[in-house]
Amino acid sequence: MANKNYTQLAKEIVQKVGGKENIVSVVNCMTRLRFVLKEENRAKDGDVKEIKGVQGVIKQGGQYQVIIGTHVNEVIKDVQKEIGDLPPVDNQTDMKLMKDGSTFNRLFKVITGCIMPSLGVMIASGIIKGLLAVLTTVGLLTNTDGTYLILYATANAAMYFLPIIVGFNAGKVFGCNQYVTAVIGAALVYPDIIAIKDAGTAISFLKMPVVLMNYTNSLFPVILAAWFAAKVEKISKKIIPTMLQLMFVPTVTLLLAVPVAYLAIGPVMTIISNGLSAVVMAIFNNFPIFGGIVFGAFWQVMVLLGLHAAFIPVLFNNLFTLGSDPVNAILGLTVWALAGVSLGYALRIKDKEKKSMGFGNMVSCLCGVTEPTIYSIALPNFKLFIAAFIGGGISGGILAGLGGRMYSFVGDGFFRIPAMINPEGLDVSFYGFLICAAIAFIVSSVLAFVFAGKETTKKV
Structure with missing residues (x-):
């Protein structure tokens, strides 16, 4: 969408979520506008979804999330201009909003509220750790070099x-x-x-x-x-x-x-x-393949249904306290499976605009952003989501069976690869992840091409 259209998009979104007076705060992640609303029932879900430029709506963790795409950082500027300076929220209002929802939702709000503001610096730490592991593995640095020690302090400070x-x-x-x-x-x-x-x-x-x-x-x-x-x-x-x-x-x-x-x-x-x-x-030590298949196949569905909130605290804790985690390693494969779905869809579709969208969504997935694929390709044709389930499940089972682990907190897609490097050197976690990512991508793309069907190939 051209930049000149963002003002109208912002006006429509603000209006349909209940107006400025219903907005407590708004921030953005990589693809979504994340609103905290005073009264969520005042937001008109159907009308918001119909706005040109909106890919979907998710209500999760006390947030009303409007899916925009990778240009959301431009859209939010016009949204902020539209709503102006919001009145400060007192602690009682803030705490009331925090207490709304189910137990899992409240827990999710607390965990995300405590972690998400620092997500960027944690990802940066993970990337630097991965870079250090590569440099020491190939012999360009040793762990006694001054350069290594300073970079290690930089990478480890946020976690320590x-x-x-x-x-x-x-x-x-x-x-x-x-x-x-x-x-x-x-x-x-x-x-x-x-x-x-x-x-x-x-x-x-x-x-x-x-x-x-x-x-x-x-x-x-x-x-x-x-x-x-x-x-x-x-x-x-x-x-x-x-x-x-x-x-x-x-x-x-x-x-x-x-x-x-x-x-x-x-x-x-x-x-x-x-x-x-x-x-x-214990589950992954005793039943690794089963656990890998379940998480690899169904994690994206858990996220859509909000069921992932029950696992988030444990996944964070494993990585922060144990220094590595097998579940997070498997979850990274689900992104590659969705990238494969985008490719299969793009190769099968005849409509030029949709073909371009498919290739663009594949690139977004490989950069760690899956929402465009989920809401514009997989959900409208659920058989394509099944292709991602199968690709993710197969690759997840294999990686779990190999004992793959993630060692640092980074993004998804290509950015997940450095996190698979063991600080002690390249091992099965790194090589296994590369192989399994390829499996997830190829299996899902082939199945998506097959599952797309005649309806998907029609010109619009």
Whole structure:
């Protein structure tokens, strides 16, 4: 779509989602406008879907997501011009929106709210890690070189100090002072405490024993600690006089939240998260091929239905705490399967405009953006989605059987490849992923070509 049409597109979208007065906030990802609405039922789904330039609508995780395509970063500029400066959202409204929906939806809101703002820097860290692994494997760097050490610090900092980053984001999610929750995260990874833990020295707080654990790379302890801090802050503001709140509300919050995090929240959440990871790993250790087939075939459907919210916390935790994850490796293959569907569709279709769309969607998939293929090709002709299920399932089963793992947090498509490089050197995860990505792509493209059928090949 030409840039001159975005103003009209923006006006129609804002109008159909209930107008400016119904919009709490709007951001964008790679392909979607993500609205938080005051009243979601005021948005007219059917009318939004009919807008020229809109590929679909998803309601997920408390967001009203309007699928635009890879030019969404241009569209949002006109949307923001249309809505102007939105009034600030107070903590009570923010928390009410956070509490809406099912348990899974609320959990999904919290996890995404704590992770998504930092997604770009995490992906950058993963790419740099993959680059370092390649450079050391081919002998251009050693792990004692100054260049390597500086780049390694750059790549590892975001994950090592993850509690600080997540703590800052969690403050916004729970309506708490973000600098306070960031300091809580920093306290959990304070070097002197980590050194005491590594030395095996026992410590106590006010004569209460502290179970020391390593919270670097951790996700859940600081999230729950931030939630607790938000409760403390809210109560403190009711008790402490307004003129003293600037100094003493953060003081009281930190004095209570950090010790509670060390005494209770941290150990409990670490045990729970490690337990969840152990369950997933046990399944993949005992039934790897079955798990690979299920996740490879049906992950995209889980995402469409919102069922993936149940798995997201575990997948994040595996990668952040264990350093690798077999499930994330398999999920990367589903993108290659959809790219294959786009190619098969493009080769079979006769209409020039749709053929061009198919090839364009294939490129988008290979760059990690699947929504155009899902909503303009696969869903309108569900047999093509089945082609992706089969390609993803076969390749997922093979990769799981080989023991493939993902080692860092990056994007999809070609950008997933560096994440498959073991920091200790190229192994079956890397080579297996390349082979299985090719299998997913080829199988899905062939089946999509076959499944497209006469109706798809008609000229429009």
